[in-house]
Amino acid sequence: MKSILRILRATKELNRYYIFIMACAVLTSVTALASPFAIKGATDAVVQHSGEGWGRGLNVIIWFAVAYLVAQLLNTLFTNIGGYLGDVMSQRMRTMLSVRYFDKLLSLPLSYYDEELTGTIVSRLNRTIMEITRFIQMFSNTFASLLITTASVLIISGIYYWPLAVLLLIIFPVYFWLTSKTSEKWQVWEGEKNADIDVASGRFNEVIGQIRVVKSFGQERRELSIFRQLFHSTIGTTSQQSRYWHKMDVYRLAFLNIVFFLLYLLIFVRTLQGKFSIGDMVLLIQLMGMAVQPITSLSWVVDAAQRAIAGSKDYFDVMEREVDPRAVALTQGELTEKEPEPVKAEPGQEIIRFENVTFGYEGEGDVLHDIDLSIRRGEKIAFVGESGGGKSTLMSLLEGLYDPRSGSVTVDGMNLVEGNLQKLRSQIGMVFQDASLFSGTIAENIAYARPNATREEVREAAIKANADQFIRGFADGYDSLIGERGLKLSGGQKQRIAVARAILKDAPILILDEATSALDTKAERAVQKGLDELMAGRTSLIIAHRLSTISAVDRIVTLRDGRIDEVGTPAELARSGGIYAELLGLQNSSSKADKNRLKSYDIVG
Structure with a gap:
């Protein structure tokens, strides 16, 4: 009763x-x-x-x-x-x-x-x-x-x-x-x-x-x-x-x-x-x-x-x-489109801070240990480490999807454990390794973060992501239905739509989790050009799958067994004898064992 x-x-x-x-x-x-x-x-x-x-x-x-x-x-x-x-x-x-x-x-x-x-x-x-x-x-x-x-x-x-x-x-x-x-x-x-x-x-x-x-x-x-x-x-x-x-x-x-x-x-x-x-x-x-x-x-x-x-x-x-x-709070209030919250940090000032962060999934041991890292506004940072080493987990903490077991994550002066997730997520644009799309039209997927965007804004983002040409090739163009989870699209097409979605959001902080991993070399170059334009003046955190992408960043952070191993510019780490230097050596090797070792770092050369 x-x-x-x-x-x-x-x-x-x-x-x-x-x-x-x-x-x-x-x-x-x-x-x-x-x-x-x-x-x-x-x-x-x-x-x-x-x-x-x-x-x-x-x-x-x-x-x-x-x-x-x-x-x-x-x-x-x-x-x-x-x-x-x-x-x-x-x-x-x-x-x-x-x-x-x-x-x-x-x-x-x-x-x-x-x-x-x-x-x-x-x-x-x-x-x-x-x-x-x-x-x-x-x-x-x-x-x-x-x-x-x-x-x-x-x-x-x-x-x-x-x-x-x-x-x-x-x-x-x-x-x-x-x-x-x-x-x-x-x-x-x-x-x-x-x-x-x-x-x-x-x-x-x-x-x-x-x-x-x-x-x-x-x-x-x-x-x-x-x-x-x-x-x-x-x-x-x-x-x-x-x-x-x-x-x-x-x-x-x-x-x-x-x-x-x-x-x-x-x-x-x-x-x-x-x-x-x-x-x-x-x-x-x-x-x-x-x-x-x-x-x-x-x-x-x-x-x-x-x-x-x-x-x-x-x-x-x-x-x-x-x-x-x-x-x-994210499910309450009126359904209104909001512009990304402006950041307070000036260019060159600290905008992201991981302070002594330790994290493990519920019921599991720690996968990140004592992560201490400061990132300045406008920096391009690449994260390198073996597969399963905590790179994507670190990005999940930054998005506020999980809370650290100890330590703190701060974005633009806001501690994420106590902060406003709506403000945080309005400041971050993301492109995942696995492009996640919804059933509906191509235009709706590109405009997911900005539903009220004009068709011209949607198309402009698609052009930068090298997606406009194949989209217009469909019978209904931007109004084409893509099926549940984008099943009607190839992996490369889905990824380019995901990139266009991030470009349209135009957020001050960008997370690229192997954003171009599903593209062939030609398409990747075109998309990378759009991403380069997008990253200009923005704080960009990149989990890359090509050394050519890593070499173009301001700093590289290498992770080993869930801990930060090295932090430095590509030139500095190329001489340090650490993970990045090892990757450069493996890239020039023709042995099968070295190629497999390179793949263990999610790097394809």
């Missing part, structure tokens, strides 16, 4: 819907109860005037028939009004919970996504919220009606003959207790089944997202086998679950049948003794029939409640996770 109340508290904005729906449920119950009384009156009138001729009781019977018609029409009206309100309320609730869930996900730190499959997150959204809204709709539409009907039947039965009420009173708690005991065990199996389904859905989403890789490696059968195995495991669980539920259902219904046998026997005997009129008998039989529905509905209400409770647990587990308080 606590979970249900928690759901209602979380959706208190819908209280007026709950009130009107329950009011309709009350009126539905009242009109439903009026019908048996109309039939009782008509039955007694027929018995009373039987054999007296056509006209004697006709008026009375007509009035009872009209009363029955009015009750049925009103019952139909209130049922459908309540159904309409329930449908609208249910969709409003689903929208409300879904938006809050998405808002929460956007506010969670990146470490949450390191541990969760995307498909599992999506499956949880669909399954849990659907089960919650379905139950609340059933609860609000039927609970009041069941309660009023039950109470009314008990009172009326007690007035006519108290043993009838006593037998009914025995039914409800016993039947509810048997159903609750059944549901406790059922819920455990449901949790196991949901876990398998979430994992299967997560894998499904992952495979569809990487379908090109799956097909390229010929792993369709293996992926289908994994998916089939996860779903097949739910069959065994469902078999146990259903066998137990229906076995208990036999006990519940057998108990119900015995009690109703006694109820009907009492009614018939009392009528035979002359204690009840024929009309009383008809009324009580109808009331007993009305009592069956609330009793048997208990199993469905409990079933839906258990599903909603299980679903709400998964939902609130996510909603209770600790958010990054700096990220919350």
Whole structure:
């Protein structure tokens, strides 16, 4: 019950819907109860005037028939009004919970996504919220009606003959207790089944997202086998679950049948003794029939409640996770385009500072150790180190995606642990090694950071990124749809669009994480020219894959085992005998071992 109340508290904005729906449920119950009384009156009138001729009781019977018609029409009206309100309320609730869930996900730190499959997150959204809204709709539409009907039947039965009420009173708690005991065990199996389904859905989403890789490696059968195995495991669980539920259902219904046998026997005997009129008998039989529905509905209400409770647990587990308080502000306020925040540091002054930074991913050891580095405004800095040595992790810290375990990262005088992420990220433009594009048009992807950019500004950025020519080659040009994750584009085309996106953002700090790694030599030269123009006067941090790019920077930072090994100009480090000097030597070597060693630094020569 606590979970249900928690759901209602979380959706208190819908209280007026709950009130009107329950009011309709009350009126539905009242009109439903009026019908048996109309039939009782008509039955007694027929018995009373039987054999007296056509006209004697006709008026009375007509009035009872009209009363029955009015009750049925009103019952139909209130049922459908309540159904309409329930449908609208249910969709409003689903929208409300879904938006809050998405808002929460956007506010969670990146470490949450390191541990969760995307498909599992999506499956949880669909399954849990659907089960919650379905139950609340059933609860609000039927609970009041069941309660009023039950109470009314008990009172009326007690007035006519108290043993009838006593037998009914025995039914409800016993039947509810048997159903609750059944549901406790059922819920455990449901949790196991949901876990398998979430994992299967997560894998499904992952495979569809990487379908090109799956097909390229010929792993369709293996992926289908994994998916089939996860779903097949739910069959065994469902078999146990259903066998137990229906076995208990036999006990519940057998108990119900015995009690109703006694109820009907009492009614018939009392009528035979002359204690009840024929009309009383008809009324009580109808009331007993009305009592069956609330009793048997208990199993469905409990079933839906258990599903909603299980679903709400998964939902609130996510909603209770600790958010990054700096990220919350990014999802609040008006949706307005903002220019990049101007930097306070003058050219040549320190703008970025890593001070004794140590970092490791959640549950893992440290991957960065005592990083101490100062970067001046306008500098071009290249980061060099073995693959997995912490270069991209360092950039993630700079973007505020993770917080250091110790030490601090400062950008333009702002400590990122306590600072304004909106301001920070407005000052940083990024091009990732893996170009990340969204479904939609090419123009929308280029203008992702500046949705209100003019078409001319979008095209100008594409020209600088050497993308305009191939874009105009598509049938719809800049309005061409590129498919989910840019599947309709080649790797080089996707990368050039990502570069154009960074050029259009025009941020004062630039991060290039192997930005041209997917391009051939000719395309890279053209894009590099645009990047050179973009980097002019900007603070640029580069993880490069070619030594020619590294040689053009102001300083090189080499990383070894997560620590800064050397910092200096290309000329200085070429003579130092360190990592950069080693790379220069490897580049001039023709041996296979040296070439492989060069690749371990993500360098292609």
